[in-house]
Amino acid sequence: MNPKLVFWVPAALRTAIILAGCALAGWMFGWTTGLVLALLAMMALVFTQLSYLYQLSNWMDDPRSFKLPDGWGEWTNIFSRLYRMRRDDEKNQAELTEWLARFRQAMHLLPDGVVIMDDVLFLEWCNPAAEQHLGLSNERDKGMRVTNLVRNPDFMDYIILGRYDQPLTISFRERKLIVHIIPFENRRQILVTHDATETERIEEMRRDFIANASHELRTPLTVIVGFLEIAAQEGLDAATRAAHLKLMTEQGHRMQHLIEDMLTLSRLESVDYPMRPDPVDVHQLMEQVARDARALSAGKHEITLTVDGPNVMGSYEELHSAFGNLASNAVRYTPAGGKIHLVWKEHEGGVKFKVEDTGIGISPEHISRLTERFYRVDKSRSRETQGTGLGLAIVKHVLLRHSGTLQIKSEAGKGSAFIVCLPKTAVVQQQPELLLH
Structure with a gap:
C-alpha cells in the first residue's frame, strides 16, 4: 500500500x-x-x-x-x-x-608492539608491548608526535625517507628492535615493533659456541698433527717417539671428553629426550661421585663425604653427571694438599648437595657467567685443569630438568662452595629395595 x-x-x-x-x-x-x-x-x-x-x-x-x-x-x-x-x-x-x-585484548596480549598513528605521525593508540619497547605511554603521550617520543637517528631517517617496504632494525633502550611502518586507510599508519633481543642473544651464543668449540678442538688437533708429522720423519729415537705418543693420547682424550660433553649438553636441551624420573639411591650415587673425585685427585687432596638425607626422584645418570662435574671442578681448581668436602643433607625446602673446597676461589664478577658454555675464569689454566668448559653448563641444564637451582659462593684465594638445591617434590620416602644397598 x-x-x-x-x-x-x-x-x-x-x-x-x-x-x-x-x-x-x-x-x-x-x-x-x-x-x-x-x-x-x-x-x-x-x-x-x-x-x-x-x-x-x-x-x-x-x-x-x-x-x-x-x-x-x-x-x-x-x-x-x-x-x-x-x-x-x-x-x-x-x-x-x-x-x-x-x-583490544588481542592487541594487549600480542608480544609485538602496535602503534596507531595518523598521517602526520601523531599517536592515537598503542598496546603495552609498544609501551615497553619504545617507552611510550598510551595515556600520557596520546596526541603527541611519535618522532618526538622515539629519539633514534636511524628511526628518524626511516620515517623521513618513507621506504616502508622493508623493516628497520635499530638498537633502542638496550633492546634490538625490528620496526615496520604499514600505511592503511587514507590518514593512518601502523607502526609494528618486534623485540629481537633474545633472538640476537641466541644467535650470538650459537656463534660463540661454534667459535669456542672450534678453538677447543683445533688446539689438540694441531698438537696431534704436528707430532704425527714429526713421527713420520726417520731417525726419531724411541724415547722421543714415546713422549710424543703420550702427548697425542692426552690430546685425543681431551677431544673425546669435549665431544662427549657437547653430546650430553645437546641431549639435555633436546625435547626428544624427556626425563623419566626414577627413585635414585643417593648413598650409592654419592659414593660413586666421591670415588671418581678421589681417582681424579690421585691422593693429592683430602676428600670427605657426608650423606644425611633422603633419596630423590630423578635420573641417576644425569645427577651423577652434574654432581660429578662439580666434584671434579673442585679437584681441578684446588691445589695439592687442599680439602674437598661433599655433603648431601635435607633442609626445609628439600635437599641439598654441597661441594666445598679450599681452592683458588672465584672473583665476584665471574660468578654470574660461570654456567655459560666455554666460559673460563682463567683461560691460561684450561690446559692445566684438562676441563672442557662445558661442565657447569651441563650442571645448569640437569638442574633445570630436575626443578633444581645452583648457588655459588666463592671468594678469590679462599675457596668455593657450589650448592645444588632440589625441591621437596623430588624427595621420596625410603623404600625397602633401596635400603638393601
Whole structure:
C-alpha cells in the first residue's frame, strides 16, 4: 500500500469521526455546543501531538529503546519503528563493543608492539608491548608526535625517507628492535615493533659456541698433527717417539671428553629426550661421585663425604653427571694438599648437595657467567685443569630438568662452595629395595 495513504487515511478517519460526533452533539444540544466541542477536540488533538513531540524530543537526548512511549494513533507506528531501529542499533553497538574488546585484548596480549598513528605521525593508540619497547605511554603521550617520543637517528631517517617496504632494525633502550611502518586507510599508519633481543642473544651464543668449540678442538688437533708429522720423519729415537705418543693420547682424550660433553649438553636441551624420573639411591650415587673425585685427585687432596638425607626422584645418570662435574671442578681448581668436602643433607625446602673446597676461589664478577658454555675464569689454566668448559653448563641444564637451582659462593684465594638445591617434590620416602644397598 502507498505509504502516504497509510498515514493520511487513518488520520482523516479519526478527524471525520471527531467532527461527526461534534455535529451530532450540535444537532442534539445546539450548534454552539457543537462548535465548542469541536474546538476542544481540535485543541486536544493538537495538545496530544505536541505532547508526543515533546516526549520524542526528550527521548532524542537519551535514545534508549526501553524509554520509548507507547503512543496513540499514528504515533504508535512511529514509536514502533523507532523502537525497532534503536533496538537494531543497540544490538549492532553491542556486537561492535564486543569485537572492539576482543581486538583490544588481542592487541594487549600480542608480544609485538602496535602503534596507531595518523598521517602526520601523531599517536592515537598503542598496546603495552609498544609501551615497553619504545617507552611510550598510551595515556600520557596520546596526541603527541611519535618522532618526538622515539629519539633514534636511524628511526628518524626511516620515517623521513618513507621506504616502508622493508623493516628497520635499530638498537633502542638496550633492546634490538625490528620496526615496520604499514600505511592503511587514507590518514593512518601502523607502526609494528618486534623485540629481537633474545633472538640476537641466541644467535650470538650459537656463534660463540661454534667459535669456542672450534678453538677447543683445533688446539689438540694441531698438537696431534704436528707430532704425527714429526713421527713420520726417520731417525726419531724411541724415547722421543714415546713422549710424543703420550702427548697425542692426552690430546685425543681431551677431544673425546669435549665431544662427549657437547653430546650430553645437546641431549639435555633436546625435547626428544624427556626425563623419566626414577627413585635414585643417593648413598650409592654419592659414593660413586666421591670415588671418581678421589681417582681424579690421585691422593693429592683430602676428600670427605657426608650423606644425611633422603633419596630423590630423578635420573641417576644425569645427577651423577652434574654432581660429578662439580666434584671434579673442585679437584681441578684446588691445589695439592687442599680439602674437598661433599655433603648431601635435607633442609626445609628439600635437599641439598654441597661441594666445598679450599681452592683458588672465584672473583665476584665471574660468578654470574660461570654456567655459560666455554666460559673460563682463567683461560691460561684450561690446559692445566684438562676441563672442557662445558661442565657447569651441563650442571645448569640437569638442574633445570630436575626443578633444581645452583648457588655459588666463592671468594678469590679462599675457596668455593657450589650448592645444588632440589625441591621437596623430588624427595621420596625410603623404600625397602633401596635400603638393601
